[in-house]
Amino acid sequence: xxxxxxxxxxxxxxxxxxxxxxxxxxxALATDVLVTADLRGVDSHGVARLSGxxxxxxxxxxxxxxxxxxxxxxxxxxxxxxxxxxGLVVAPYAMEIAIEKARQYGSGWVxxxxxxxxxxAGYHALRAVAHDMIGYAVTNASPLVAxxxxxxxLLGTNPVCYAFPAGEYPPVVVDMATSAAANGKxxxxxxxxxxxxxxxxxxxxxxATTDAAAVKNGGALLPLGSDREHGSHKGFGLSATVDxxxxxxxxxxxxxxxxxxVAYLQPVADQPGQGxxxxxxxxxVDGFRPVADFKANMDQWIARFKGARRVExxxxxxxxxxxxxxxxxxxxxxxxxxxxxxxTDLQQLAAKLGVTPLVMEGEGIPDKG
Amino acid sequence: xxxxxxxxxxxxxxxxxxxxxxxxxxxALATDVLVTADLRGVDSHGVARLSGxxxxxxxxxxxxxxxxxxxxxxxxxxxxxxxxxxGLVVAPYAMEIAIEKARQYGSGWVxxxxxxxxxxAGYHALRAVAHDMIGYAVTNASPLVAxxxxxxxLLGTNPVCYAFPAGEYPPVVVDMATSAAANGKxxxxxxxxxxxxxxxxxxxxxxATTDAAAVKNGGALLPLGSDREHGSHKGFGLSATVDxxxxxxxxxxxxxxxxxxVAYLQPVADQPGQGxxxxxxxxxVDGFRPVADFKANMDQWIARFKGARRVExxxxxxxxxxxxxxxxxxxxxxxxxxxxxxxTDLQQLAAKLGVTPLVMEGEGIPDKG
Numbered sequence: 120x121x122x123x124x125x126x127x128x129x130x131x132x133x134x135x136x137x138x139x140x141x142x143x144x145x146x147a148l149a150t151d152v153l154v155t156a157d158l159r160g161v162d163s164h165g166v167a168r169l170s171g172x173x174x175x176x177x178x179x180x181x182x183x184x185x186x187x188x189x190x191x192x193x194x195x196x197x198x199x200x201x202x203x204x205x206g207l208v209v210a211p212y213a214m215e216i217a218i219e220k221a222r223q224y225g226s227g228w229v230x231x232x233x234x235x236x237x238x239x240a241g242y243h244a245l246r247a248v249a250h251d252m253i254g255y256a257v258t259n260a261s262p263l264v265a266x267x268x269x270x271x272x273l274l275g276t277n278p279v280c281y282a283f284p285a286g287e288y289p290p291v292v293v294d295m296a297t298s299a300a301a302n303g304k305x306x307x308x309x310x311x312x313x314x315x316x317x318x319x320x321x322x323x324x325x326x327a328t329t330d331a332a333a334v335k336n337g338g339a340l341l342p343l344g345s346d347r348e349h350g351s352h353k354g355f356g357l358s359a360t361v362d363x364x365x366x367x368x369x370x371x372x373x374x375x376x377x378x379x380x381v382a383y384l385q386p387v388a389d390q391p392g393q394g395x396x397x398x399x400x401x402x403x404v405d406g407f408r409p410v411a412d413f414k415a416n417m418d419q420w421i422a423r424f425k426g427a428r429r430v431e432x433x434x435x436x437x438x439x440x441x442x443x444x445x446x447x448x449x450x451x452x453x454x455x456x457x458x459x460x461x462x463t464d465l466q467q468l469a470a471k472l473g474v475t476p477l478v479m480e481g482e483g484i485p486d487k488g
Numbered sequence: 489x490x491x492x493x494x495x496x497x498x499x500x501x502x503x504x505x506x507x508x509x510x511x512x513x514x515x516a517l518a519t520d521v522l523v524t525a526d527l528r529g530v531d532s533h534g535v536a537r538l539s540g541x542x543x544x545x546x547x548x549x550x551x552x553x554x555x556x557x558x559x560x561x562x563x564x565x566x567x568x569x570x571x572x573x574x575g576l577v578v579a580p581y582a583m584e585i586a587i588e589k590a591r592q593y594g595s596g597w598v599x600x601x602x603x604x605x606x607x608x609a610g611y612h613a614l615r616a617v618a619h620d621m622i623g624y625a626v627t628n629a630s631p632l633v634a635x636x637x638x639x640x641x642l643l644g645t646n647p648v649c650y651a652f653p654a655g656e657y658p659p660v661v662v663d664m665a666t667s668a669a670a671n672g673k674x675x676x677x678x679x680x681x682x683x684x685x686x687x688x689x690x691x692x693x694x695x696a697t698t699d700a701a702a703v704k705n706g707g708a709l710l711p712l713g714s715d716r717e718h719g720s721h722k723g724f725g726l727s728a729t730v731d732x733x734x735x736x737x738x739x740x741x742x743x744x745x746x747x748x749x750v751a752y753l754q755p756v757a758d759q760p761g762q763g764x765x766x767x768x769x770x771x772x773v774d775g776f777r778p779v780a781d782f783k784a785n786m787d788q789w790i791a792r793f794k795g796a797r798r799v800e801x802x803x804x805x806x807x808x809x810x811x812x813x814x815x816x817x818x819x820x821x822x823x824x825x826x827x828x829x830x831x832t833d834l835q836q837l838a839a840k841l842g843v844t845p846l847v848m849e850g851e852g853i854p855d856k857g
Contacts, residue, residue, distance in 0.1 A: 193594030195564045196775030224593055225562030230776045253737075268803045269796040281729045283736075291732065293725035299718050318718050325799035343712060343719050349668050349687050350712050356662035356808045357726075359793075360650045363660065367652075367785045368622075368776050374792055391788060406565030407599045407737050416736045419760060423743055424728075427638040430694035434637045439725045 121462050121479060122454030129154050131465070131477050132166055138472040139176045140183035141205070149207035152238040157455045160446030163303045164239045167461045170468045172205060172236070174382035181205065181235055187212045195224045198369055199231045203394060206237030206258070210397050214246045214256070217401040221252055225406035230369035233393035236260070236380050240280035241294035241443070247282065247401035248290045251410050254282040255400040259365040259372075261379040264298045265339035266355045267347055270325035272339045273374045276301060277361035282440070284404065286414035288421045292440030297358040298340045299351075305331050305340075318345030364398035371396025490831050490848060491823030498523050500834070500846050501535055507841040508545045509552035510574070518576035521607040526824045529815030532672045533608045536830045539837045541574060541605070543751035550574065550604055556581045564593045567738055568600045572763060575606030579625070579766050583615045586770040590621055594775035599738035602762035605629070605749050609649035610663035610812070616651065616770035617659045620779050623651040624769040628734040628741075630748040633667045634708035635724045636716055639694035641708045642743045645670060646730035651809070653773065655783035657790045661809030666727040667709045668720075674700050674709075687714030733767035740765025 129150050136146035149172075157165030175181040185204025189197050197216055201209035213229040220227025237243065240256040247254030260275025276296035283291045300319040308315045309331035322328040323337035327346075334340060342354030366373025371392040378386035378395060404413045427436045450456070457465070462477070469476040498519050505515035518541075526534030544550040554573025558566050566585055570578035582598040589596025606612065609625040616623030629644025645665035652660045669688040677684045678700035691697040692706035696715075703709060711723030735742025740761045747755035747764060773782045796805045819825070826834070831846070838845040 191775075191777055193772065193775040196594035196771060198776045225565035226595055226597055228595055228771055228775075253733075266793060266796060266805045268799055269793075269805045270799055271797040273793060273796055279726075281732075283732055291728065293729050295719075295722040295725055297722075299713070316717050321799075343722050344668070345714075345718050348685050349714050349718070350664075352806065352808075353664040353666075353712055356664055357648075359660065359808060360662050363650075363652055363786070363789065364622075367782060367789055368773070370777055370781070370785075373785070373789055391785060402565060402597060403562065404737070406560075406562040406597075407567045408560055408739055412739070413736060416739075416742070416760060417732070420732065420736055420742055424635060424638075424642060427635060427642055428640040430637055430639055430690075436635045436638045437721065439721075439728060 120459070121457045123457055123477065123479070124454050125154065125158065125451055127477070128157065128166060128455050131469070131474070132169060134474045135169055135173065135468060135472060138474050139173060142184060145205070145208045148211055149205050152207040152211070152242050154455070155242050156239045158447045158450045159239070159241065159443035160450070161239050161443065162456070162458070162461070163301065166457070166465060168236070168238075170464050171380060171382070173468060173472070175235060175380070178382045180378070180382065185209065189216065195220045195227050197229045199229055201231055201234035201394060203233055204235070206234045206395070206397060209234045210237040210243050210256070210399060211246065213397070214243050214254075214399045214401070217399050218247055218250055218252065221247070221401040221403050221406075222250070226400065226402040228400040229398070230364065231397040231399070232369035232371035234371070234395055234397060236395070237397050239294065240278045241282065241292050241440070243399055244280040244282035244294070245290065245292065248284045250401070251284055251404050252401040253404060254280070256280045256397065257361040257365055258397040259362045259377050259395055261381070262375045262377055263302055263334060263340045264342055264358060265321055267342065267352045270321055270323065270339060271375070274342075274355070274358045274362055275377060276340065277358040279357065279361060283417060284414060285417040285421060287418050288438070289444040290440055291417065291421065291438060292443065294440070297343050297354055297361060299343050299345045299354065300340065302334060302340060305334055318349075365396035366392060368398065369396040489828070490826045492826055492846065492848070493823050494523065494527065494820055496846070497526065497535060497824050500838070500843070501538060503843045504538055504542065504837060504841060507843050508542060511553060514574070514577045517580055518574050521576040521580070521611050523824070524611050525608045527816045527819045528608070528610065528812035529819070530608050530812065531825070531827070531830070532670065535826070535834060537605070537607075539833050540749060540751070542837060542841070544604060544749070547751045549747070549751065554578065558585065564589045564596050566598045568598055570600055570603035570763060572602055573604065575603045575627070575764070575766060578603045579606040579612045579768060580615065582766065583612050583623075583625070583768045583770070586768050587616055587619055587621065590616070590770040590772050590775075591619070595769065595771040597769040598767070599733065600766040600768070601738035601740035603740070603764055603766060605764070606766055608663065609647045610651065610661050610809075612768055613649040613651035613663070614659065614661065617653045619770070620653050620773050621770040622773060623649070625649045625766065626730040626734055627766040628731045628746050628764055630750070631744045631746055632671055632703060632709045633711055633727060634690055636711065636721045639690055639692065639708060640744070643711075643724070643727045643731055644746060645709065646727040646734075648726065648730060652786060653783060654786040654790060656787050657807070658813040659809055660786065660790065660807060661812065663809070666712050666723055666730060668712050668714045668723065669709065671703060671709060674703055687718075734765035735761060737767065738765040
């Protein structure tokens, strides 16, 4: 495990995006989204994905110089065409429109089509929180999840994020995939040679399985709730909501037509829409009540839940967003941890693109642990 | 099981609400909410609850002649004080404001405080669908659910509803509690002397249990996801979102302070807000794209999911809202089924309030099966 100072990882990521032709501002913004994920400890959605975005660009599936633009609008709603650009750039563009609409009218909602993977939903929702607004961000994604009663991968892990400002405490950020488990967790179990818990995935023939390779071998992830008896139809319903807001409402693709993030899989033919879709929104807290009153009650809410009676004495209730807030502080101080595989991948990417490789210096010398 | 013609159940329910002093329009509206739940087959939230509302009124916890009013407003947001009235009346009042705001500005969002139980969330969200809008409705509720890592009941089953118009197909209505199972399911299992599946509830000392009486005996329901390994922190996060939008944003109560629906439990002291809270919203579909395009894609979405490859040949994928749509057709034709316990409860209620009891006539003669 290496720990790299934030600024060094930012500079490196920025030069990768520049090297594929992104304008300065876009490269800086995309860097901010990815490095924020790593800072927050969501390393599955940080620079580990950088080479994936580059491969999409190499395959002609990503426009490095997009001109995102509004194609339909009312005072508080809009649809943005992302012009095939990075979701990392297009989604913040759309969120700024939502925030401006909220500033003027109380709330703003923007559907986005013709985009690509937008990183962590929490980044986008948190942009609204900085303005004392409630932020909302969802996206559809490569189909990996089977609806209840089906064996077919028709939905992505379709995350939902709500972010709420608080007072003394950090913002409450609910940022969650609508599947029982993320695909990355199966990969980790597979690499370690471990089985997975029942309830994460189905085998290709629709049976419950503990095989970490189930999805690779034609199976599917399960919706949150895992099985019908435990409410998987609710996880399916939530994921459907995300797919409809992101894909159907925007004019993007939806369901099995959502183009895969991995460049070695081609998008299916006869797509009903353009690219992948997102949906973001912002509501002014003071559109409902004075901000100070809201924040005081948020703090009381958080304190009450943090202090809840515990099942095990050593494990308190975790407030959504709290671990990511703590991770950010740690990673700012101590550097951002990069596992060996990601470090190697980034160095290969640098070599391929002719970018200065990552270097560890001083206390940052690689700790190959 | 009796089946009662819809109109007769409506007339009866209306006279009960009138008898406790509700104005004509309020009695008709509250009746529509409850009977719609029964038509949709959600009998846990229909006239089975009528005597519960009456007991709240008897206990001075329900204002039968409320004057709901806007206390805070921007062009697309508002907070409504429900004046202690029936949520069945207050929530539609708020939703009409959201719809009017959406008509003018594209979207509308209303937080509601000082209210009571609002029936099925789907009723409120569907009001928006009638205007080719996307409807949203959530509410907090009596605390029964423990957050992940806690044994304490701090959240209600806090339902989330999104409703989307479609074209040839009925609307897609995702209307779900954010707990793994509803409390009513434990009661049904208990009455039948059956155990419950692990993952629905915790015992009072925080252990996994199959005891249907667990919640009655001081335990708690579990969030959607059931345990941490299967994503219960996501169910907790969703439920938290509902609680914050409904309670904290509106100035209602939240968490453990939400007043219980059952009149024999007193609200806890030192409440931070007023009554229970809801949050509703509406977005014009044509604020994003032409309605016809959206509906055509919705129909394609629905057809694709309905046609998905099945785990078992006899069980197709169920589109959210489809069973309720079918139930409505059946119950309109054949009458609304009332189980014996509810029938008896309604007759006792009629006797107590001096209202004409329910009568079965012609093909409607009670079938005490």
